[in-house]
Amino acid sequence: MSYTGARAILYMSLLVIIFPTHSYGAGVGGAGAGLALNGDKHHRNVEHRGRHHHNQQQQHGNQNLEDATQLTTTPSGELEDRREDFDNACCSRQEKYVAIGFGVSGEVVQLDVGQCQKSCRSLFTLMDPDITDSDISPFKPCAAEAACLPSKSRLQRVSTLHGMQQLAVVEECECRHKPERCYRQPHTLQLYPGTPYETHLDVGICSGRCQSEAGCRPVRNKTVSVPGPNGVHCHSVIEECTCTGGCYRMSSLEIVYDYTDLVLNDTETSPAIKEVDVGRCSGTCTGGQTRKCLFRDQADPNKCLAGLYGKQSSCTPSHFKVHRYTSKDRQAKEIIAITDCKCM
Template sequence: MDGPPPLLLLLCLLHFSHNRNLFTQRMCCKRQSHFVYIGQDISGSPVSVDVGVCRSHCGRTRTGPSPEAGQEDYSKHTSMLEFLRSKKTRMRRPAAPSGLEPPNQLPSCGASQVCEPAGMRVERVLLFEGPRQVEVIQECQCEIKLTQCMRVPALRTYYAKTPYETVIDAGGCSRSKGPPEGFSCVPTKFDSALIQTPNKVELIQTVLACELKESCSRVKHVDYYYQTVQHADGVAEKRLKEIDVGRCVGSCTAGKRCLLRSPTNPEICYLWSEGQSSSCVPQDYESHSFQDQQGQTRTVLSITSCSCQS
């Protein structure tokens, strides 16, 4: 019996190689644990959340303790100082020889792709100072690396695993950077979406468009007000007044750093510190005065410029 034609054999080999590469990408671009300390709960106990991180490298085996183990150890201590002292004592043990570490391998997503979150869920955590929303990565996948500034889909799941579970495309901006130093792809147009919650209807802000701007900059944001205009003949006319109140968008360096790393794998961080916060806030403003529907003088402030401040 004759064997398969050479062309058919070549196609089978190509199909097998393609499927193997896809399998490798999906297995290597995956979510890994990444715990972040967010504060204390109403009982005073420390609260850390596994927000996750997308890793795109293959072949690296974890020889030290897992982040989950570090999280369990941390929850047993009453203060962060006690936790760090305990970890410092454990880190004095001799580390494994560097020769046992497997060699680094190439990224699984390829040169034209990046390992990005494929879905996020928004968790609500009740802290001592009040409720807080935390975005948690659900899964990761290889995405095409964008070189232009544009709006990209960003799925957010609210009230997951409840009767009120809702998935919204909140939108985001690509991570492309502009040629001038200090420019970033930031949102410039916004919209809103309504979701049903156990207590009330909640308004969620979504991103409509993005532009390449300075990392901290002002964008247009219009609000409408009712204005009463008094004419010379004594007739009062009601008009709709439009004011560009502005909005500050962009990011500022927050000084985030790792407080405690794995003694055997420096890429693993057990505890992060947010450091001194720096946010993009209004720097200059101007006032707009007018008469409202009741004839009372109302003053609205609008942002004219923004800057990074601690």
């Protein structure tokens, strides 16, 4: 028997001796019941004070438990404010499953691609015994004005009925100060993990502040060839970022060899190397009517002679520019460059 319990029983015995049952009047049965009720209530109060004293000792020994206890005793409004402050204080990787196809048995194949969020769920594990630290990924401090962004990813290959699918899986997240302007930040992509060809490539990421409805998006990429177990593969690397709308033009370079200035009987055979930014449209559109041009006027590529109309909008080239050059066999060639994109 604990010291607190023995002390409570001794105190009750003294009460029975000092205050006999007949002093309460109204008969022996009713008085005895009243005394037993009062004694039991006092016993619970004594135990409550003992537990409260024990909890105070634990709180002084464990600061994290003290914080959790304060959260449980805080009014609902203050609790939500404090929880929001904690949620904005940490940057961690959270699960995000996406369907990528079907397996051989017809089941949907899902992959945890991950996502970065400001969250401090580890601070609340003391409040929920069902949550353990092993179930929650490590978190890092993150200021309120900072952005929680992926710092490291890997390219995962998954086999489905539609063939091999490649997806970028977020592995690590970190807090980065959100700059006042939009620019490129480093982002490491792990290629061919678990193979002798395993390597890392900085593919970049766009981050920064933009006004109105514009977003910080990539506008110029380059292609890098990386050898792997199944041959050489090309990977896109972000070179430049800027603030732009949902539908925008991206730079795409095309190299052509122009023989226009060469004389037929000249010994000089080196053509002029021209770099043409043919561009491409990227982004998404919402609502509106769409038009897909099937046949354009050769004299004026901006003029559409035949097209299809639909309800689903898409980011489509709206203006063009024609670049002309001469091939090695003296044939006149032309290449069309996209100069602007619109939701059509």
